[in-house]
Amino acid sequence: MNYPLLRGIDSPADLRRLPRADLVKLAGELRAYVLDTLSNSKVGGHLGSNLGTVELTVALHYVFNTPHDRLVWDVGHQTYPHKVLTGRRDQLGTIRHLGGISGFPRRDESEYDTFGTGHSSTSISAAHGMAMAAKIKGEDRKAVAIIGDGAMTAGMAFEALNNAGVPHGGLMGDLLVILNDNDMSISPPVGALNKYLARLMSGSFYSAAREGAKSVLKNTPLYEFARRFEEHTKGMVVPGTIFEEFGFNYVGPIDGHDLDALIPTLENLRDKKGPQFLHVVTKKGQGYKLAEADPVKYHAAPGKFDPAVGFVKSAAPAKPTFTQIFGDWLCDMAEQDTRLVGITPAMREGSGMVEFHKRFPSRYQDVGIAEQHAVTVAAGLACEGLKPVVAIYSTFLQRAYDQLIHDVALQDLPVLFALDRAGLVGADGATHAGNYDIAFTRCVPKMAVLTPADENECRQALFTGFQHQGPVTVRYPRGAGAGVEVQKQMQALPWGKGEIRRESGQPQGRAGSPRIAILAFGTLLYPALAAAEQLDATVANMRFVKPLDQELVLELARSHDGLVTIEDGCLMGGAGSAVLECLQAAGLQTPVLTLGLPDEFIEHGDVPSLMSQCGLDAAGIEQSILKRFGGRPALLRSAANE
Ligand SMILES: Cc1ncc(C[n+]2csc(CCOP(=O)(O)OP(=O)(O)O)c2C)c(N)n1
Ligand SMILES: CC(=O)[C@@H](O)[C@H](O)COP(=O)(O)O
């Protein structure tokens, strides 16, 4: 399949030289290119939202003088068309691959990526900052935030609207907010805003009857429609939109796939001063029937697929993912305990809660993209004797850190945080890494932190955490685990206790062949066991970071020449730090090697490669231990001497 027009676009300047009449064809080529490239990518990537923003992307780069005018894409998962038009057409096939371009906008990737996103609802704030900077610096520059209806449900978006719609020191930013309303989040949208937007759409261009908007729609096909509509609704009290109440000139809703509507409207808005708000209506998955019909399933492609067939489940019964282990546990636990309430901030599918929602609708809450609200709702539920379970990706819990401390831990409320995507997540890269939760939760008083090693222990840890009368996190990685058998019977783990999984045969104190103990926190137990076989080391499955099994730590420290801690979390303040603190408090001098994620942001790539790069696969663990403590050559030497 060739793309004659797209082949000639190496920058938006090339696009802006095209005759306007070619833009529809270009959009068609762009959509086909994105679908074709993604369907051939083994890594997969975001699909529905990219297909839905093709025309909007073409229109924005056609009308605005990018990169001088700034585009800020909210979440940024819909920027594949943007990346194609801004010089990265030939790199699209590398997106989310190790060493390839990012699946989200990155300032260090392109000058057209004016703001790094990945976590939602930041675009209006960032674009407002850029608009105010232009005013303060006296630059003639526009700033445009493109935000989805899902992202608009986060409080931060309203903090920004509340702030950006009013003058600051007499200055008003020339900010344009474009609401890309496809009536979809990752799953069906929730909340009052969604219903409000639907009313706006059912009002079908009623806003066009308003003076401010009419001038914007001039010379567009909509203007005539709006004029007739105004005649029809003369005398009707046309309610101001919520966005106008925030000080924005609201225009819309208009068809976000119609370039004949988009381009003149954007040209008119571009030339207006002050805060503008354009409401565009798009379809998630536009132009690809399977995605249009099921935008939830086609939010992201899991890997290569045949567009004619769509996504098909792999035939082989895969090992259960930790997400599935959680989802099954949640339903089983809800069966046993009617106090259980399951809460998700807009990630029903990703957190494995579809079945729970179906079976326990009255105890299921999707609060929208509103992590802060999710945590404090849970606190409120706990105050009333219920048992809330907040299912939240580790990275998104960062958004609700104060609520975790101030609303949950400080009041010692029994909230269970089921932290999926803990550790490296792979293709989503640095913005979505769940690297920090051990460090930022263990330092909070009253918090308990559990790190199950495999699928069975995950189920038992969730049960243990649910029984606990205080705040607790249970963290587990994206994807499948070691593949151990999962016991249906739920039983509590001994609170705060680890276990020895392997005993070294090395005597303590022999020169050159040290007796080493590896303390594994979480799923890295398994590569640690593999390394220990080579080194004849002891291995402890610690299970808890907090409360730490201090008795076990001290016993191992006294009976081994060296300790090694290992975690798929940041080293700074992580489980290894907890062990060091324990030894220091006991006055023990046993040398400790801490292994974990380095003090740097780790980019996208496949997890095995990334773990190997971080020295956290079996070979890397072995090498680090040998380097620090000496060992196997000495072991062989000693064996030869016996
Ligand atoms: C703070 C935060 N929470 C959750 C997510 C996960 N997430 C990614 S896209 C998405 C839905 C976004 O919906 P919308 O803004 O309407 O964009 P669309 O996918 O419809 O184009 C969510 C919840 C996120 N990226 N950031
Ligand atoms: C863009 C976004 O934040 C989500 O779509 C995220 O990429 C989902 O991650 P998983 O694929 O791990 O569920």
Ligand SMILES: [Mg+2]
């Ligand atoms: Mg949406």
